[in-house]
Amino acid sequence: MPLMSDVLKRPRLASKFGEKAPARGGSLAAFRAMLPTLALVGALWSLSSWGYYALVSAMGLDSGYDEASVLFAAYYVLWASVVLLIFRPVFKGLLSRPVFFGHALALAPILIGYGAFVSLALPLLPDVSVFRAPSNPPEFMFASAWYYLPKSADILFQQVLVAAIVVRAHRAGMALGGISVMLALLFGGFHLTLAFSGFSPLYVARFTLAATIFGLVIPWLYLRSRHGFRWAYALHWGFYALDAVITHLLLAVPAWMME
Numbered sequence: 001m002p003l004m005s006d007v008l009k010r011p012r013l014a015s016k017f018g019e020k021a022p023a024r025g026g027s028l029a030a031f032r033a034m035l036p037t038l039a040l041v042g043a044l045w046s047l048s049s050w051g052y053y054a055l056v057s058a059m060g061l062d063s064g065y066d067e068a069s070v071l072f073a074a075y076y077v078l079w080a081s082v083v084l085l086i087f088r089p090v091f092k093g094l095l096s097r098p099v100f101f102g103h104a105l106a107l108a109p110i111l112i113g114y115g116a117f118v119s120l121a122l123p124l125l126p127d128v129s130v131f132r133a134p135s136n137p138p139e140f141m142f143a144s145a146w147y148y149l150p151k152s153a154d155i156l157f158q159q160v161l162v163a164a165i166v167v168r169a170h171r172a173g174m175a176l177g178g179i180s181v182m183l184a185l186l187f188g189g190f191h192l193t194l195a196f197s198g199f200s201p202l203y204v205a206r207f208t209l210a211a212t213i214f215g216l217v218i219p220w221l222y223l224r225s226r227h228g229f230r231w232a233y234a235l236h237w238g239f240y241a242l243d244a245v246i247t248h249l250l251l252a253v254p255a256w257m258m259e
Helices: 004-009 011-016 027-059 069-086 097-124 145-171 176-197 201-224 228-250
Strands: none
Touching: 027 069, 027 145, 027 176, 069 145, 097 145, 097 228, 145 176, 145 201, 145 228, 176 201, 201 228
């Protein structure tokens, strides 16, 4: 399978879909061309978040991911489908039926592996202590394995949005380094808003740092590596798995409380 950047550069493909091949113009001009896309992505992300909390409130749930896992997995798959439809012109030539099913088949064993991890391995770790946990803990600290079903769909939704930004920026003529810096600032800045939700400074700091690093790396994965979407999805999911392990080990119930 060719690299995404190679496909995007093909003159015939660009001509076929009525688009010009990427021209390396000024970074500022490319960023201005990206503003409508960034605004649309921000609106979709915000609407999905608002819809989630509205449904959780209407259903009287404490944790939508844990208490209505199948519903919210379907919710985020629906949002991912909506994004694909909205950005269909952006993904033209990149997401044929064989490619789509190729991604699905390749990700299936990865998801099965992560599912086995949260179902079999994670419960073996010490429980998080309510005394050591922050006053406003994130849902995953005390969640069951079912929490990760909608989380997997949520990650899919986020990665489709990210892919739309990367592809659109590349076609706007933005250099790889510029795309990386832009995504790092956007992702890092977005995760700083977690502070307004009452989460602990340590939680906000580590997720902001991880999001910033991920923003720097992900354009390279999409544009310079084969099967970039699969790598990006697997790494995104893997961070949550790693964070869950570290959290359970650092905030475990003290041994003296278990005697």
